[in-house]
Amino acid sequence: MHETRDDLESLQTLLDRSAALGGAHLRSIITEQRRLSAVDLVDRLVGMRLLALATVTADGRPLVGPVDGIFYRGAFYFGSSPESVRFRHIRRRPQVSATHLPGEELAVTVHGRAVPIDVADENQAGFRRALLDIYVPRYGPEWEDFLGGGPCYARIDAERMFTFHMDHP
DSSP states (O other), X not given: OOOOHHHHHHHHHHHHHHHHHSOHHHHHHSOGGGOOOHHHHHHHTOSEEEEEEEXXXXXXXXXXEEEEEEEETTEEEEEEOTTSHHHHHHHHOOEEEEEEEEETXXXXXXXXXXXXXXXXXXXXXXXXXXXXXXXXXXXXXXXXXXXXXXOEEEEEEEEEEEEEEOSXX
């Protein structure tokens, strides 16, 4: 867990505000008992978690695709090629939505703006370390070289975030 106490408080405020702003249908499904607290959410999102990420085309159509999601300091981060359609969209229209849905027992959905980050920036040293801790054991030490010249990363600055959890679907 990389979150500070302030991160957890901010995340809980976001989760509570999002739930309160949800429509009647959403609230009938995501009841208080089915919501996760910030602490519970952070505990479930350790490591890499696949996200279905939607960006927006020039003519307003959504375009969704899978990305590696990293939950760090209370926000989802993801990477892709700097030449990807995904990052071309984000540079022009940063609005995104993403969902982590490993099965019907858990769902985390976030709506917000993708903010590109530079993993080489010293202000991103903690996130860079988190990436290395996840990917070097999986792909070997050469992954650090790949990180230096490969993917772009972005953080989703959430406007809304919804969680859903059921013990037994």
